[in-house]
Amino acid sequence: MTSTGLAATAPAIDHPQQWPVYDGQAVARATDLIRAGRTFDYRHGPEIAEIEQLFADHLDGRHVLAVNSGTSALLAAYYVLGLGPGDEVLVPSLTFLATASPLFVLGATPVLCDSGSANGNVTVASLAERITSRTRAIAVTHLFGHPCPMAEIAQLARERSLALIEDCSHAHGSTIDGVPVGTFGDLAVFSIGGLKLVSGGMGGVLACRDTRHYDLACLLSSFRQRSNLTVRDPALRRLADVGLGGNLRISPVAAVLASSHMRRLDALVRAKHDNATALVAALCTHPGIEGLGVAAGHTMGGWYDIVLRVDPLRAGFDRDDLVAALKRHGVRAGVPQTAPLHRTSVFTGARPPTWHAYSPATLRRRFTYAPEDLPVSARLHDEWISLPATYFNEPQEDLLGAYRRAAERALSDLAATR
Ligand SMILES: Cc1ncc(COP(=O)(O)O)c(C=O)c1O
Incomplete structure (x- = not known):
C-alpha cells in the first residue's frame, strides 16, 4: 500500500477483442463476397434483402430500407417527412449528435429537450414544454437501451399532429410489454455500425409504416436499379432514373455481418x-x-x-x-x-461556415443553449x-x-x- 492507502500496483486485466466480433460463418460469407468482387450492390441482392427481412420480421412487418449508417437513416427519416426551414423537431439533449445533426442539412431546427427520468430519457412533460406552433416532429432516443415511455409519447404526438421518430440505435431488442422498440413511431432508425449490438461495421436501418415514406427513402438512397425494383408507387418509380440526390446504399459485406448478429x-x-x-x-x-x-x-x-x-x-x-x-x-x-448536446459547439453559439439550407433569418438565430437551460x-x-x-x-x-x-x-x- 502507498501512503494514501491505495494499492501500488494492480494486476492488469486481460480484455478480449472488442465488439463487433463475428462467427466463422459470417467471416466466410464476407470473404466469399470479397473474393467474388461483390463488395457493392446497386440492385437488391439477397444479402441486402436478408438484413431488411430480419428487421421487418423483428418490427412487425414494417417497410425496411438498409442504408450505410444510422446517421443516413436519420437523414432519410427527416427527409421523407418533408422537414425544412422553419420546421422544428424535438430532440433529446441526451443523445448521440446524429439524432439532431441531419436536420442541419435540411435546414430544419432541432429543439433540444431535457431528460424527464432518472435513466436520462425524455418524457411527455419534458417534450411538451418545448412544443411551439412550428413543431412538426418528435424524435426520441431509447438511451443506452432504456425504452422511452412510448404509449404516452405516441399519444402526445397524435394529439398535437406531430410525426414520431424512434432512434433505436442503442436499443436493439429492447421491449415494452413484449413489443419491440421501433414499432411505436411512424419511423424508426437503427444504427447497425460501430460498437452497436447488431453491427456490420458501418450500416443503418430505416423502418416505416407508410409506403410513401419507404418509396421516398428508397429514391433518396438508391437511384436507378434498386429504386426501379422496390419503389412501390409507379409515379415515384418514374423518378428512379435520377433519384433524389443521395447514395446511402449499404455494402452487402456489411449486410451479411450485421445479419449474423441479428440472427442471434x-x-x-x-x-x-x-x-x-x-x-x-x-x-x-x-x-x-x-x-x-x-x-x-x-x-x-x-x-x-x-x-x-x-x-x-x-x-x-x-x-x-x-x-x-x-x-x-x-x-x-x-x-x-x-453527453448532453446542449453543451456542444453548435448548440452553444458556434456557427458552421455555411448552412446553405438555412434562410438568412434562421442563420441570424444561433443556438445559444446554456447548461442551466436543460439542467436535468x-x-x-x-x-x-x-x-x-x-x-x-x-x-x-x-x-x-x-x-x-x-x-x-x-x-x-x-x-x-x-
Ligand atoms: C443514438 C444514436 N443515433 C444515431 C447514431 C448514428 O449512427 P451511425 O454511427 O451508424 O451513423 C448513433 C451512433 O452511435 C447513436 O448512438
Missing part, C-alpha cells in the same frame, strides 16, 4: 443482460452507487452503455473518484460518450460512470470475475481514503 439477437440480449446486471450489482454494494433501473414492463436490449450513478453525498466520493479507482485496478471505466440532463451526465459494455455482448466468465474483484478492491481503496 435474443442470445446476445440475454448474455448482455446477465453480464450487465452482474456488473451493476458488483458496484451497487456501496451506498450512493446505483444502477439506472428498468421501468416495469420494459426490457433492455442493446445495453449500448452500462451506466451507474454516483451520488457524491451518500457515497463519500464522486463519479471521477470512482472512475479513477476502477481504472487503477484495470477496469476500463469512463464517462458515457453520449446536465446533472445526470455529471454523476454517471460507464463500464465498457462492448466487451460484454457474449458470455464472459473470466472478464466478469476479474471486473468483480477489481470493483471490490476499488471500493475498498475509496473507503480507506475517506
Whole structure:
C-alpha cells in the first residue's frame, strides 16, 4: 500500500477483442463476397434483402430500407417527412449528435429537450414544454437501451399532429410489454455500425409504416436499379432514373455481418443482460452507487452503455473518484460518450461556415443553449460512470470475475481514503 492507502500496483486485466466480433460463418460469407468482387450492390441482392427481412420480421412487418449508417437513416427519416426551414423537431439533449445533426442539412431546427427520468430519457412533460406552433416532429432516443415511455409519447404526438421518430440505435431488442422498440413511431432508425449490438461495421436501418415514406427513402438512397425494383408507387418509380440526390446504399459485406448478429439477437440480449446486471450489482454494494433501473414492463436490449450513478453525498466520493479507482485496478471505466448536446459547439453559439439550407433569418438565430437551460440532463451526465459494455455482448466468465474483484478492491481503496 502507498501512503494514501491505495494499492501500488494492480494486476492488469486481460480484455478480449472488442465488439463487433463475428462467427466463422459470417467471416466466410464476407470473404466469399470479397473474393467474388461483390463488395457493392446497386440492385437488391439477397444479402441486402436478408438484413431488411430480419428487421421487418423483428418490427412487425414494417417497410425496411438498409442504408450505410444510422446517421443516413436519420437523414432519410427527416427527409421523407418533408422537414425544412422553419420546421422544428424535438430532440433529446441526451443523445448521440446524429439524432439532431441531419436536420442541419435540411435546414430544419432541432429543439433540444431535457431528460424527464432518472435513466436520462425524455418524457411527455419534458417534450411538451418545448412544443411551439412550428413543431412538426418528435424524435426520441431509447438511451443506452432504456425504452422511452412510448404509449404516452405516441399519444402526445397524435394529439398535437406531430410525426414520431424512434432512434433505436442503442436499443436493439429492447421491449415494452413484449413489443419491440421501433414499432411505436411512424419511423424508426437503427444504427447497425460501430460498437452497436447488431453491427456490420458501418450500416443503418430505416423502418416505416407508410409506403410513401419507404418509396421516398428508397429514391433518396438508391437511384436507378434498386429504386426501379422496390419503389412501390409507379409515379415515384418514374423518378428512379435520377433519384433524389443521395447514395446511402449499404455494402452487402456489411449486410451479411450485421445479419449474423441479428440472427442471434435474443442470445446476445440475454448474455448482455446477465453480464450487465452482474456488473451493476458488483458496484451497487456501496451506498450512493446505483444502477439506472428498468421501468416495469420494459426490457433492455442493446445495453449500448452500462451506466451507474454516483451520488457524491451518500457515497463519500464522486463519479471521477470512482472512475479513477476502477481504472487503477484495470477496469476500463469512463464517462458515457453520449453527453448532453446542449453543451456542444453548435448548440452553444458556434456557427458552421455555411448552412446553405438555412434562410438568412434562421442563420441570424444561433443556438445559444446554456447548461442551466436543460439542467436535468446536465446533472445526470455529471454523476454517471460507464463500464465498457462492448466487451460484454457474449458470455464472459473470466472478464466478469476479474471486473468483480477489481470493483471490490476499488471500493475498498475509496473507503480507506475517506
Ligand atoms: C443514438 C444514436 N443515433 C444515431 C447514431 C448514428 O449512427 P451511425 O454511427 O451508424 O451513423 C448513433 C451512433 O452511435 C447513436 O448512438
